[in-house]
Amino acid sequence: NAGVMQNPRHLVRRRGQEARLRCSPMKGHSHVYWYRQLPEEGLKFMVYLQKENIIDESGMPKERFSAEFPKEGPSILRIQQVVRGDSAAYFCASSPELAGGAYEQYFGPGTRLTVT
């Protein structure tokens, strides 16, 4: 039973390039969350998606960042025209679709983005 998969594990981009981070949730999970961990800070929520729907994007920066979770395939977090301040660890988490209440979110290993 594979856990949450994220790739790549490490990504280096030059300023101005695009970064694409992929996340495959655990089998049977239909909820995906993206979090960002900046150096010396805790994890900050970015976006919550279900299949083909963005449920909550209140933590996403207004520009350059977008996320999707298509009917088929992994969830993608896309960062356009990266800047040095985007350097961080990006974690994806998934949880099952069950009625009533928050369920534990299982995290992937993270993608460490370095912008040079």
Add this chain to the structure above:
Amino acid sequence: AQKVTQAQTEISVVEKEDVTLDCVYETRDTTYYLFWYKQPPSGELVFLIRRNSFDEQNEISGRYSWNFQKSTSSFNFTITASQVVDSAVYFCALSEAQGGSEKLVFGKGTKLTVNP
């Protein structure tokens, strides 16, 4: 607004000592969920426990125990007879699960170092 405070930034203990990690939360909702996650040096996030606001029973799992007190809005985590492998950053998190979003709000984490 939701907020999680982990006042202890770093704790250092000697193996076999007991250690308690503090977590204080703020929320206006009556229904909420509390979590603890462990982030070892390898970087992944490991789920430890989920507790809902209606269940104030303390929980014990091996050397780990959790003390939930609504009166003081605290959800503290104790490791008994600590081991070197317990060295990690520990995060406390809160989810209100209201309005359709189940995002986690994390504290800034407590870095625990267990010395041999």
